[in-house]
Amino acid sequence: MSAAKTALRDRVLTARRRRPLLERQEVARAVAEHLLASPEVRRAATVAAYVSVGGEPGTALLLEALRASGRRVLLPVLLPDGDLDWSRHEGDGHLRPATRGLLEPDGERLGPDAVAGADVLLVPGLAVAADGMRLGRGGGSYDRALARVPVDTFTCVLLHDDEVGLDVPREPHDRPVTAVVSPAGLRRLRPTGRPCPGG
Structure with missing residues (x-):
């Protein structure tokens, strides 16, 4: 299982490194x-998100x-044990470099x-x-974060189009999401054993 996950990770990360800058900018805009x-975000008072790094679909436009x-x-703020603490985003001026090349809020x-x-x-x-x-x-x-939110929470992963619908190896601790957004649009998923928010 671990070897299968590693192989898929390597494949996706290699493809991400090859994406041209212009494509990355278009992906960030479309995802935002x-x-x-989406009705879920339009209704939301509080959104837990993250600052993208490397070849991830950009989140700067979305966060602003x-x-x-x-x-x-x-x-999120990455803790030494790998868990996530959380802090309010007060703007780019309040982000600081952290471990693993991440940017974290200083609040x-x-x-x-x-x-x-x-x-x-x-x-x-x-x-x-x-x-x-x-x-x-x-x-x-x-x-761990997905395990803490109520079952009916809208949980969405941000991806490129060719990363959607793949055969993902799974282990008992893995938690599903209820939606995926990519440049092609937002797609609601039906995690095993969970209702599908928004139909």
Whole structure:
């Protein structure tokens, strides 16, 4: 199982490194537009998100638009044990370099359970299966966050089009998401054993 996940991660990360800058900018814009138009995000008072790094679909436009619209935006802070604490996003001037090449907010820590109060949880990933099983980078940080949110929370992974609908190896600790957004649009998924928000 671990070898299968590693092979898929390597394949996706290699493809991401080859994406030209212009394509990356177009992906970031399209993903932001789709999410901002979704009823789940339009209704949300609090959105838990993240600052993209490397070849991930960019989140800078999305984060700025969420803040400009008056929503409370929470960003993760990686803890030494791999779990995630959360802090309110107060703008790019309040982001600081952290471990693993991440950028993290410098504000008050709200605790790992703060994510449970979010109306929307946006997560990074490398691939997603049709049933919502998501492939992350292997640390389990977002599986823990996904386990903390109520079952009916809108949980969405941000991906490129060719990372959607792949056969994702799964282990008992893996947590599914309820949706995926890519340049092609927002697609609601039906995780095994969970209702599908929004139909």
